[in-house]
């Protein structure tokens with residue numbers, strides 16, 4: 001805690017800290033990166049040369065540098081407890097979540113109304129073992145306790161489409177296509193991991209998997225969500241939110 005408070009971002013990062021991530025297998029080659037303390041499911045590291053902080057997740061496949069502008073948020077995550085009530089969990093269960101490759105984050109797309117009255121139409125509730133450490137815009141990061149209520153978003157893709165999109169590996173750099181088709185038999189291709197669909201009036205709720213496996217049609221890359229709400233990983237969340245019965249769901 002004291003260490004976090006004392007941290008002052010140095011303008012010049014050392015050579016090690018000029019990159020965003022290091023393979024977990026190579027940590028031993030960077031003696032300047034020292035483990036400091038556990039934070040929830042992972043471990044916090046700090047660079048002895050320039051003071052920057054790093055996060056090692058439970059899976060230990062990568063050590064991630066916590067970007068300077070995200071650091072206060074990572075600290076708030078470490079110090080806070082973020083959970084939602086049973087009423088909200090009930091809606092999330094209905095929508096269904098998909099786990100990432102490392103099975104340490106579950107994404108549930110929905111629409112959120114905040115205590116401030118703000119409505120995020122394309123929101124992701126992120127049940128996470130990891131703090132935010134590298135995020136395109138820090139303004140998109142929010143906490144579970146900002147949520148008043150959650151609803152199904154018309155832009156959210158059906159659960160089996162999201163699952164297929166999450167599990168699809170890259171065919172080429174940044175391109176992991178999944179074919180979908182809308183109610184008018186128009187085909188599209190999700191260009192990479194997608195939770196929402198909003199393209200020329202066609203919404204997530206209007207599409208289903210096409211089964212196409214090559215000769216991809218009309219590639220659509222997803223825009224960013226309006227907001228991400230962090231919820232702490234809790235016992236049984238995978239089972240609750242990625243319910244087995246959904247594997248037989250034929251939408």
Ligand SMILES: [Zn+2]
Nearest residue numbers: 014017047050
């Ligand atoms: Zn450094």
